[in-house]
Amino acid sequence: MRIGEVASAAGVSTRALRYYEQQQLIVSSRSAGGQRLYAPDTVERVRWIQLLYAAGLSSRTIVEFLPCVHTGIAGPEMIARLRAERDRLDEHMRDLAATRARLDSVLAAAEFDATRSGDEAAEV
Amino acid sequence: MRIGEVASAAGVSTRALRYYEQQQLIVSSRSAGGQRLYAPDTVERVRWIQLLYAAGLSSRTIVEFLPCVHTGIAGPEMIARLRAERDRLDEHMRDLAATRARLDSVLAAAEFDATRSGDEAAEV
DNA sequence: GTAAAAGTTGACGCTGACGTCAAGGGCAAG
DNA sequence: CTTGCCCTTGACGTCAGCGTCAACTTTTAC
Structure with missing residues (x-):
């Protein structure tokens, strides 16, 4: 998926997604031309991020939590x-x-x- | 009451109280030397303000709400x-x-x- | 009377989660 | 090929609720 698709699917701006990547909250591969490509489950991940932001957690905290949120470990x-x-x-x-x-x-x-x-x- | 008393009674900084006054959230009279003097119920008012901040309201919203919070009108x-x-x-x-x-x-x-x-x- | 504590008005700093240009490059359609 | 939309990095802007000097003045305590 390209950034715009993820953005509209998750209900956030593309700016937010780039910011999340900078904060190490999400990852992306790149197309030949250098455009960001996301795995489909990124949408779910972004929804989690929004939830945790709304709960008052900071990027720093969220980046620590996300791995075990997904793995359960x-x-x-x-x-x-x-x-x-x-x-x-x-x-x-x-x-x-x-x-x-x-x-x-x-x-x-x-x-x-x-x-x-x-x-x-x-x-x- | 002077600003320090109100601050410690309400659990906020003096800086916060001056900021609240600037935002029209609280009022004060002045002593002969120019120091702020507060009515005792200011403490309660400040507690309300803290509650509403914690509930995600902005100063602008709170300043609209506070009158009817006190009068019930x-x-x-x-x-x-x-x-x-x-x-x-x-x-x-x-x-x-x-x-x-x-x-x-x-x-x-x-x-x-x-x-x-x-x-x-x-x-x- | 004097020293310490508390208060005064500026004014700049800070933090976080983005918004918003600016100046370009990638890519499918006709 | 070029139109038009989506994308890129970089960098500055924003907003709110204070924190934090700085340079003084007032009040209090002894």
């Missing part, structure tokens, strides 16, 4: 790192849930106030 | 924005949960593999 040190990141994720999710709850109660109050002042448009 | 437009952000948060949390699950299954595989190869240190 990790040394004890890597297992500890994986656990640590999972626990960080858990904590972050708890914080988000708390924030969401507080935001929701603010919303409830605002909606109640809106209905009381007769603003029909704000009602569910 | 919001126009229909603001209520829509609040709902939108809450929904974004929900979606983000779902993504994080999915990522966490996938990470966890990788971990399970790695741990299993580690026990099979007799690496006691990696066992729970």
